[in-house]
Amino acid sequence: MKKLAFFFIAAFLWTGCNDNPVEKPKNLIPEDQMVDIIYDLSLLEAIRLSDPGAIREKKINPSTYVYEKYKVDSLQFAKSDHYYAGDINKYAKLYEKVEKRLEKRKETEDEAAKQFQKAPLIKEELKKESVITKKTKRNKKNASSFNAN
Structure with missing residues (x-):
């Protein structure tokens, strides 16, 4: 019996909420x-929580x-948010x-961030390649001058 009473109360509240939707504000934000x-x-908010000084400094x-931006x-x-929250499905999609x-x-x-972290590694690889290229050129030059004699 208690379950049945709970069911009727829940159903009444649920239908009561749907019959009286939130009124659309005149200046509803799209x-x-x-x-x-x-x-x-x-x-x-994420910036404020991760680096509180960043927002405070500025x-x-x-x-x-x-609000000024938009x-x-x-x-x-607040009224627009309340209106959209009145339709839980629409609010969830939003x-x-x-x-x-x-x-x-x-x-x-x-x-x-990955690319930024890779930058020093790439720079180091380029330095290594440059050293190898210089050594190779030097060796070829030495070999050609040796063959010329």
Whole structure:
């Protein structure tokens, strides 16, 4: 009986939530722009957590910076975020897009870091090749002058 009562209460709450969706704000931020804003906020938050001095030195408020960049205010962002959160499927897709962009950015940064780490090794290899080339040229020159005599 308790399970049945719980089921009816849960069903009532669930249908109650769906019958009364969040009202669309007048100045709703388009979904693709919301993805951009959340992406930028996520990047700035990651920078703030990994290197707190970087943002502090530049005297940047991440939220203010992003709002100015996209010409939105905090209330417009909050209302738009609340609206998108009202449809859990749409909200999940929105955050999946952000996550994909962050993963792609991480892959790009990881590849750049690998290339940066390889640079000294490549430089060393080029030096070795240069030394070998010089020795080979010297040996050929010595051999040709020896043959000329």
